[in-house]
Amino acid sequence: MEMLDITKIRTDYPILDRKIYGRPLVYLDNTATSQTPDIVVNSIVNGYTSTKANVHRGVHTLSMEATELQESARRKVREFINAPSAEEIIFTRGTTEAINLVAASYGGAFLKDGDEIILSVMEHHSNIVPWQLLQRSTDIKIRVIPILPDGSLDMDAYRKLLNERTRIVSICHASNVLGTVNPVKEIITEAHAREIPVLIDGAQAAPHIKIDVQDIDADFYAFSAHKMYGPAGVGVLYGKRTLLEKMPPYQGGGEMIESVSFEKTTFAELPYKFEAGTPDFIGIAALHKAIDYMENIGIEAIARHEHELLEYTSRRMAEEIPDLRIYGTAPGKCAIISFLVNGEHHYDMGMLLDKLGIAVRTGHHCAQPLMQHLGVEGVVRASFAVYNTREECDLFIDALKRVAQMLR
Numbered sequence: 073m074e075m076l077d078i079t080k081i082r083t084d085y086p087i088l089d090r091k092i093y094g095r096p097l098v099y100l101d102n103t104a105t106s107q108t109p110d111i112v113v114n115s116i117v118n119g120y121t122s123t124k125a126n127v128h129r130g131v132h133t134l135s136m137e138a139t140e141l142q143e144s145a146r147r148k149v150r151e152f153i154n155a156p157s158a159e160e161i162i163f164t165r166g167t168t169e170a171i172n173l174v175a176a177s178y179g180g181a182f183l184k185d186g187d188e189i190i191l192s193v194m195e196h197h198s199n200i201v202p203w204q205l206l207q208r209s210t211d212i213k214i215r216v217i218p219i220l221p222d223g224s225l226d227m228d229a230y231r232k233l234l235n236e237r238t239r240i241v242s243i244c245h246a247s248n249v250l251g252t253v254n255p256v257k258e259i260i261t262e263a264h265a266r267e268i269p270v271l272i273d274g275a276q277a278a279p280h281i282k283i284d285v286q287d288i289d290a291d292f293y294a295f296s297a298h299k300m301y302g303p304a305g306v307g308v309l310y311g312k313r314t315l316l317e318k319m320p321p322y323q324g325g326g327e328m329i330e331s332v333s334f335e336k337t338t339f340a341e342l343p344y345k346f347e348a349g350t351p352d353f354i355g356i357a358a359l360h361k362a363i364d365y366m367e368n369i370g371i372e373a374i375a376r377h378e379h380e381l382l383e384y385t386s387r388r389m390a391e392e393i394p395d396l397r398i399y400g401t402a403p404g405k406c407a408i409i410s411f412l413v414n415g416e417h418h419y420d421m422g423m424l425l426d427k428l429g430i431a432v433r434t435g436h437h438c439a440q441p442l443m444q445h446l447g448v449e450g451v452v453r454a455s456f457a458v459y460n461t462r463e464e465c466d467l468f469i470d471a472l473k474r475v476a477q478m479l480r
């Protein structure tokens with residue numbers, strides 16, 4: 073098994089040389105957003121300095137080049153998640169917009185009073201609130217799959233929730249707090265046995281797990297570029313053609329029409345029907361570079377490295393930090409450690425860690441229902457990416473010991 077040259081990988085990220093309060097930055101907030109390698113940043117700079125023109129409208133050279141960059145990114149994303157066709161890849165602003173699109177368009181058109189949808193207690197707000205917005209117009213019921221003490225999904229409870237009123241299941245591939253990787257293939261198989269479509273929120277899976285939407289047979293799959301070494305403001309919704317074709321547009325505007333008159337407007341073919349307005353075509357081209365970057369290193373190699381750091385750090389924390397509580401210990405979890413020490417406030421810990429150069433996330437992590445379930449207001453979260461090192465884990469643990477002592 074080949075070891076990654078992390079020292080070399082780190083040279084792709086000038087930001088990692090920053091000092092925070094005079095100390096080396098230890099960036100462990102990768103679940104919120106990962107850093108961006110030079111190759112992706114350069115793609116954005118080139119997009120603005122060399123090929124900027126609006127896509128799809130022009131016959132001039134720049135416009136055709138910009139269009140080709142966007143469409144080749146679409147083909148790349150298709151390959152990345154093994155979607156059957158590029159027309160099933162819709163560019164959005166991120167996971168949040170992708171889920172809102174499905175809730176508004178699919179939910180708005182096909183869910184009726186009395187219908188039920190199934191979510192899980194570990195969902196991010198972006199996979200809860202769009203469905204609640206739908207409840208303003210339709211009397212649908214949200215049913216919630218609970219979790220087991222280790223943070224894994226209660227599959228027995230899930231099976232019991234599925235019934236003849238269930239119209240959609242929407243669930244994360246991996247939890248941004250617990251790190252739990254859900255058995256999405258099994259979840260989808262169970263739903264499909266009742267002809268219920270499934271949306272997978274892949275925001276936390278795309279950076280670490282090889283995705284194959286055909287293998288898991290997802291009906292919809294959403295993810296964000298900024299969590300996978302790509303730019304902010306770009307995301308992807310994959311949807312099965314049969315579903316996308318019968319769904320009404322989500323937003324109206326340019327790009328998404330075939331013809332417009334005040335009497336009657338007809339809509340463009342997929343995927344443009346769902347891409348109203350000028351997209352972030354420069355960010356989309358940069359996403360292409362981010363996928364190339366991940367594939368050059370190897371997604372399995374990235375995940376292996378992150379898991380080593382996860383295991384090393386979790387073990388040292390358990391051995392060396394008294395009164396530590398880790399939230400989420402499901403087997404095979406992603407490289408995310410959510411924790412509290414001695415009941416100290418997450419915010420105090422995060423602020424003091426920052427003074428020692430350590431960037432971790434604190435708070436409810438946009439998962440307040442999960443926090444309520446765990447009986448906490450918030451947690452501290454350390455999460456890893458390909459450029460993190462064992463030395464950084466040591467700095468983190470040393471800092472954590474100091475902070476825990478200061479607060480005691």
Ligand code: PMP
Nearest residue numbers: 166167168196198244248275296
């Ligand atoms: N789902 C999960 C599981 C997430 O972790 C996040 C981001 N924290 C989102 C959805 C939302 O992603 P975005 O803000 O990029 O739309």
